[in-house]
Amino acid sequence: xxVDTADRRLGARAPGRSQGHRQRRHxxxxxxxxxxxxxxxxxxxxAMLVLPLAYAAYLSLFQERLIGGxxxxxxxxxxxxLTDPRLLHGVGxxxxxxxxxxxxxxxxxxxAALAIDSGLLRVAxxxxxxxxLPYAVxxxxxxxxxxxxxxxxxxxxxxLADKVGAAAPKFLTPxxxxxxxxxxxxxxxxxxxxxxxxxxxxxxxxxxxxAAAVDGAGxxxxxxxxxxxxxxxxxxxxxxxxxxxxxxxxxxxxxxxxLAPSVIDSGYTPNLYAYTLAFTGQEVNYAAAVSFLLxxxxxxxxxxxxxxxxxxxxx
Amino acid sequence: MTGRRSNALTIAMAxxxxxxxxxxxxxxxxxxxxxxxxxSSFGLWFAHDISLFSNIKQTVTNDGWVFTRxxxxxxxxxxxxxxxxxxxxxxxxxxxxxxxxxxxxxxxxAVLGAIMVPTTALAIPTYLLFSKAxxxxxxxxxxxxxxxxxxxxxxxxxxxxxxxxDGIIEAARIDGAGEFRIFFQVAxxxxxxxxxxxxxxxxxxxxxNYFLPLIMLNNPDLYxxxxxxxxxxxxxxxxxxxxxxxxxxxxxxxxxxxxxxIAAFLLLQRYWxxxxxxxxxxx
Numbered sequence: 045x046x047v048d049t050a051d052r053r054l055g056a057r058a059p060g061r062s063q064g065h066r067q068r069r070h071x072x073x074x075x076x077x078x079x080x081x082x083x084x085x086x087x088x089x090x091a092m093l094v095l096p097l098a099y100a101a102y103l104s105l106f107q108e109r110l111i112g113g114x115x116x117x118x119x120x121x122x123x124x125x126l127t128d129p130r131l132l133h134g135v136g137x138x139x140x141x142x143x144x145x146x147x148x149x150x151x152x153x154x155x156a157a158l159a160i161d162s163g164l165l166r167v168a169x170x171x172x173x174x175x176x177l178p179y180a181v182x183x184x185x186x187x188x189x190x191x192x193x194x195x196x197x198x199x200x201x202x203x204l205a206d207k208v209g210a211a212a213p214k215f216l217t218p219x220x221x222x223x224x225x226x227x228x229x230x231x232x233x234x235x236x237x238x239x240x241x242x243x244x245x246x247x248x249x250x251x252x253x254x255a256a257a258v259d260g261a262g263x264x265x266x267x268x269x270x271x272x273x274x275x276x277x278x279x280x281x282x283x284x285x286x287x288x289x290x291x292x293x294x295x296x297x298x299x300x301x302x303l304a305p306s307v308i309d310s311g312y313t314p315n316l317y318a319y320t321l322a323f324t325g326q327e328v329n330y331a332a333a334v335s336f337l338l339x340x341x342x343x344x345x346x347x348x349x350x351x352x353x354x355x356x357x358x359x
Numbered sequence: 360m361t362g363r364r365s366n367a368l369t370i371a372m373a374x375x376x377x378x379x380x381x382x383x384x385x386x387x388x389x390x391x392x393x394x395x396x397x398x399s400s401f402g403l404w405f406a407h408d409i410s411l412f413s414n415i416k417q418t419v420t421n422d423g424w425v426f427t428r429x430x431x432x433x434x435x436x437x438x439x440x441x442x443x444x445x446x447x448x449x450x451x452x453x454x455x456x457x458x459x460x461x462x463x464x465x466x467x468x469a470v471l472g473a474i475m476v477p478t479t480a481l482a483i484p485t486y487l488l489f490s491k492a493x494x495x496x497x498x499x500x501x502x503x504x505x506x507x508x509x510x511x512x513x514x515x516x517x518x519x520x521x522x523x524x525d526g527i528i529e530a531a532r533i534d535g536a537g538e539f540r541i542f543f544q545v546a547x548x549x550x551x552x553x554x555x556x557x558x559x560x561x562x563x564x565x566x567x568n569y570f571l572p573l574i575m576l577n578n579p580d581l582y583x584x585x586x587x588x589x590x591x592x593x594x595x596x597x598x599x600x601x602x603x604x605x606x607x608x609x610x611x612x613x614x615x616x617x618x619x620x621i622a623a624f625l626l627l628q629r630y631w632x633x634x635x636x637x638x639x640x641x642x
Contacts, residue, residue, distance in 0.1 A: 075458065075460040075461070076460070077458060077539075078455075078458025078459065079460055080538075081454025082463075085448065085450065085470075085512060086466060088503075089470060089509070092506065093473055097476065099488055100480070100484035156372065156375060159371075163363075164363060164369075165365070165369050166364050170376075171376055173628070175375065175376060176624070177380065177383065178382075180563065180621045181620070182569070183569065184569050185585075185616060188589075188613055193382060193402075198398050199402065200401065231378070231379065234379070239631075287475075292478075294569075303596065319570075332483060332487075335482075335484065336480065338480050339477055342480070343475045346475040347475075
């Protein structure tokens with residue numbers, strides 16, 4: 045919902061804006077060509093992104109009844125969703141996941157990027173590529189692989205525990221599951237975030253470092269006072285991508301579900317819930333409302349992150 | 360930069376590196392083992408018999424070469440989607456960066472806002488629309504939704520801004536070249552590193568895509584590798600005593616499926632690193 049209104053706001057503002065007269069001077073001859081260049085992208089954008097979103101919004105306003113077929117329900121699906129304990133639990137779970145997993149992942153990524161950029165490492169390139177490598181592994185493979193690693197039959201952790209006579213770690217029990225999933229996601233995406241941060245570090249002007257060195261700042265002081273502040277925009281991108289990733293968590297829990305069906309129920313994450321509603325429960329309209337609501341939560345959370353960080357940096 | 364090297368820091372990073380590489384090492388080791396050895400030998404080291412090649416042969420030929428088919432499907436979906444997406448992004452990014460027209464800022468703003476729209480929230484409504492249009496269970500059901508990459512457009516716009524100097528476009532215009540000729544013969548070459556970055560990231564996104572094909576396809580002949588492996592793994596965990604053989608297929612199949620992307624990343628590292636720099640720094 046909020047995407048829609050944001051877009052409309054932008055759309056309503058732009059035509060009346062001062063761009064007008066600049067456009068007239070330069071744009072008369074080539075302005076039309078500009079449309080031709082952006083038209084293919086915008087066409088697919090509308091067909092594959094705006095239209096499904098609008099369709100979800102439309103569907104979410106109806107309900108299927110046993111008697112009478114599909115009837116208009118207004119905000120009925122939304123009031124149901126907002127009081128649906130399974131959905132609320134799922135949202136709470138991914139929010140908790142976000143609050144714990146993302147800071148850990150980003151701190152590791154940040155430290156690794158700073159270490160690689162510091163010039164203090166031997167074989168820095170090996171570290172850069174090695175830590176990034178898991179990003180090239182499909183999340184399905186990552187989840188299957190970690191599932192086997194966690195397992196009791198032939199997982200190395202259980203084997204090691206057996207050897208020293210300890211109890212095997214209970215990775216797939218209710219208490220541990222969220223942490224086990226967080227570990228898989230951390231493993232997959234730390235390198236990706238590290239590369240974004242590292243790339244941003246490379247762009248910091250080097251005379252700043254030299255000035256700091258002249259002032260007697262050591263490597264840690266330079267990192268804290270110059271590098272980390274310079275990384276702010278890149279970190280913001282990482283956080284926003286992480287909001288999007290965490291809240292739509294699906295692949296990992298869906299695959300782990302087979303290993304621990306009693307731990308991961310169909311409402312474990314909101315996305316898993318929407319999937320189950322649509323494809324096993326045949327509750328298409330309610331699933332559309334859940335999808336749409338989930339999208340709205342993600343967009344709102346992303347804007348909240350943007351708002352909080354930009355306001356703080358100005359103050 | 361400096362001549363000093365820190366051993367402590369190098370060791371700390373080595374520990375981190377082990378965490379990231381050990382699971383992949385395990386996967387490699389496991390795919391060299393017979394099912395019996397998988398259970399009876401220690402996971403992080405090789406068993407006495409190395410049966411990597413017989414495992415590979417079994418995986419590839421199992422069930423009428425279905426694994427090979429899945430790999431082929433994945434390559435096809437990924438290459439067509441990524442190629443199409445990168446081309447649309449290059450064209451659009453250049454258009455947004457180099458032309459002033461009514462609605463430029465508004466449309467670009469709308470695309471930027473859409474970066475935050477989760478793809479999985481779109482998947483269910485897209486499925487419903489496609490099932491009305493009869494596109495479900497066809498390759499188009501995977502390719503069409505993957506052609507949109509708002510983040511790719513954003514990257515290309517930023518990249519085009521600097522990579523193609525306005526002076527060169529003006530000079531080409533004075534020489535009488537048409538706008539599209541300028542794009543294809545002059546600008547495209549300058550945009551190449553940015554295009555490769557977008558190509559690579561959309562390639563990974565389609566290669567790794569699971570949710571969309573899971574809901575769009577129910578014909579195993581059309582599965583990409585992710586859905587195929589997941590189907591095998593549920594066979595392996597569902598069946599009782601006869602699951603051993605399938606288990607080995609899942610493990611060896613997983614190992615084989617990660618090789619192409621790892622190779623692509625290592626070969627094309629120059630591109631994705633510079634592309635990420637452009638996106639991350641200027642945001």
